[in-house]
Amino acid sequence: MTSLSKTLAGAIGGFVLVSAALCPAHAALAYNGSAAAAYADQWWNSYNPSYAQMPGDDCTNFVSQALNAGGDVWAGAQLANSANDSYWYMTKQPPLGPWYWSNSFTTAGDLYTFFGNSGRAGLVGIYYPPANYQGSDNASPGDVLFYEWTGDGIEHSAIQVAYGQDPTNSGWYGSLVDQHSSPRYHEIWSLKPTNSYWATTYILVEHHN
Amino acid sequence: MSRLRRLPRKRAIVLAAVAGIATVGMLIGHRGSVTAQSDQQVLEQLAIQAEVAPLTLPFEVLGNTFATDGTVAGTASSPNVAVATSDAGVQATQAQASSALQSIYAPGSPELAARQDTISRAINALRGSGTHMIAAGIRNVAFQSVISNGSSATVTMTFTSYSIGVDTAPDGHAEPFSPQNNMIAVVTFVNTNSGWRVSSTQTNFAPGSEP
Numbered sequence: 015m016t017s018l019s020k021t022l023a024g025a026i027g028g029f030v031l032v033s034a035a036l037c038p039a040h041a042a043l044a045y046n047g048s049a050a051a052a053y054a055d056q057w058w059n060s061y062n063p064s065y066a067q068m069p070g071d072d073c074t075n076f077v078s079q080a081l082n083a084g085g086d087v088w089a090g091a092q093l094a095n096s097a098n099d100s101y102w103y104m105t106k107q108p109p110l111g112p113w114y115w116s117n118s119f120t121t122a123g124d125l126y127t128f129f130g131n132s133g134r135a136g137l138v139g140i141y142y143p144p145a146n147y148q149g150s151d152n153a154s155p156g157d158v159l160f161y162e163w164t165g166d167g168i169e170h171s172a173i174q175v176a177y178g179q180d181p182t183n184s185g186w187y188g189s190l191v192d193q194h195s196s197p198r199y200h201e202i203w204s205l206k207p208t209n210s211y212w213a214t215t216y217i218l219v220e221h222h223n
Numbered sequence: 224m225s226r227l228r229r230l231p232r233k234r235a236i237v238l239a240a241v242a243g244i245a246t247v248g249m250l251i252g253h254r255g256s257v258t259a260q261s262d263q264q265v266l267e268q269l270a271i272q273a274e275v276a277p278l279t280l281p282f283e284v285l286g287n288t289f290a291t292d293g294t295v296a297g298t299a300s301s302p303n304v305a306v307a308t309s310d311a312g313v314q315a316t317q318a319q320a321s322s323a324l325q326s327i328y329a330p331g332s333p334e335l336a337a338r339q340d341t342i343s344r345a346i347n348a349l350r351g352s353g354t355h356m357i358a359a360g361i362r363n364v365a366f367q368s369v370i371s372n373g374s375s376a377t378v379t380m381t382f383t384s385y386s387i388g389v390d391t392a393p394d395g396h397a398e399p400f401s402p403q404n405n406m407i408a409v410v411t412f413v414n415t416n417s418g419w420r421v422s423s424t425q426t427n428f429a430p431g432s433e434p
Contacts, residue, residue, distance in 0.1 A: 070430040070431070073433075142344070142345070142348040144281075144345065144348040144349040144352045144354060145349070145352055147352075147353075147390060147392060147393060161434075164277045164341060164426065165277075165337045165338060165340065165341030166337075166425075166426075170433070170434070185392065185396065185398040186398065187392070195433050196431065196432075196433045196434070205434040206390075206400050207400050208402050208404075208434040209402050209404070209434035210278065210359070210384040210385050210386040210402040210403055210404050211277060211278065211384065211386075211404075211434075212386060212400075213277075213278075213281040213282070213345045213349060213359075213386070214277045214281060214341050214342065214344075214345045216344075
C-alpha cells in the first residue's frame with residue numbers, strides 16, 4: 015500500500031469511526047413508545063454501559079436513553095459538549111475516548127426546551143398532584159413527565175411506562191413512571207408517596223409525536 | 224465576609240464562645256460581636272421559615288409554626304395543618320401565606336413573586352382534593368455555615384422535610400402518605416430597611432433522597 019493509499023485508508027477509517035460515534039445506536043423512522051418503555055423497564059435499576067453514567071443525577075440521561083431506544087435519533091451530534099437546546103445527543107470519541115453530550119440529553123429543563131425546539135413532543139397537560147389523584151390519563155407509554163417541585167423551574171423527568179396499580183405503593187392507581195435518581199419502577203406518576211413537596215409540585219406531560 | 228458559625232459544634236462550645244465574645248465586647252466597649260450574634264439568630268430563623276414555607280403555607284396552619292430556637296436539631300417546626308375547603312378558609316389561607324412570605328422574602332423580589340404564585344396555586348389545587356393533612360414541616364435542622372458581610376448573607380443548612388396525610392381515592396378508599404426527604408439548602412439574604420430578608424433559596428434533595 016502506498017503512503018497515499020494508507021493516508022486515504024486512514025482517513026476513511028477515521029470517518030467510519032467518527033460516523034459510528036455520531037450515529038444513534040437505535041435509529042428508526044418512527045417513535046415506538048412501547049420500545050422506550052421496555053428499555054426503561056430493563057434499565058430502571060442499573061446503568062447501560064453504552065451510555066455515560068451520572069449516578070445521583072441521572073434522571074434525564076435515563077429518559078433520553080429510553081427515547082433513543084424508542085427510535086429518537088441524535089440531533090446536531092458532535093464530539094463536544096453543547097448547551098444548544100436545538101441539539102440532542104450523547105457521543106463518544108472512538109474507540110475509548112471521553113463522552114460528550116448536549117445539555118438536553120442530561121438536564122430536564124433543557125430536554126423540555128429541546129422538545130419545543132424540535133417538535134418531537136408536545137405539551138398535553140399540566141397536572142397538580144393535589145387535584146389529580148390518578149393523574150395524566152392522556153399520557154402514553156414512552157411519553158415524558160417533567161417535574162417542578164417548588165416553583166424553581168423544571169428539575170426532574172421520568173418516563174411513562176404503564177397505567178395501573180403502583181406495585182410499590184399498592185393503594186395508588188394511575189399513570190406509572192420509571193425513573194433514575196432515585197431509581198423507581200412503575201411508580202405512581204405524582205411521586206406523592208416519596209415527595210414531601212407534593213403540594214407545590216406540578217407536572218408537565220409531553221406526548222411524543 | 225465574616226464567618227459567624229460553622230456546625231456541627233457542641234452546644235457547650237458555642238455557648239462558651241458566645242459568652243467569651245460578649246465579655247470581650249463589653250470590656251472594649253464594642254457591640255459589634257453582639258449584633259453579629261443577633262444577626263446569626265435572625266438569619267437562621269429566617270432560613271428555617273423560608274424552607275418551611277412551601278411545605279406548610281399551602282395549608283391552614285392550626286398549630287405552632289416555627290420554634291423559637293431554630294438552632295436545635297429536631298425542633299425547627301412541627302405544625303398541624305389542614306386543607307382549606309371553604310371560601311373563607313381558602314381566603315384566610317391565601318392571606319396567611321401572603322403575609323408570611325412577605326415577612327420572609329425581600330419586597331419586590333422575583334423570588335417573593337414566584338413563591339406567592341406557587342403557593343397560591345397549590346391552595347387552589349388542594350381545595351376539593353379530598354386530602355386530609357396531619358402535619359408537615361422540617362426537622363433535623365443543622366446549619367453548616369452562616370456567613371455575613373453586613374449587607375448580604377448566606378446560610379447553608381441541611382434538614383429533613385416531611386408531609387403526613389391521607390388521600391381519598393376515587394373508589395373511596397383511604398390512602399395514607401408520609402413522604403420525607405433529606406435536603407440541602409443555600410439561602411441568601413439581603414439587608415433591607417426592614418431588616419434581613421431572603422433574596423433567594425437553592426434547595427436540593429440530598430443524594431439518595433430524591434422522590
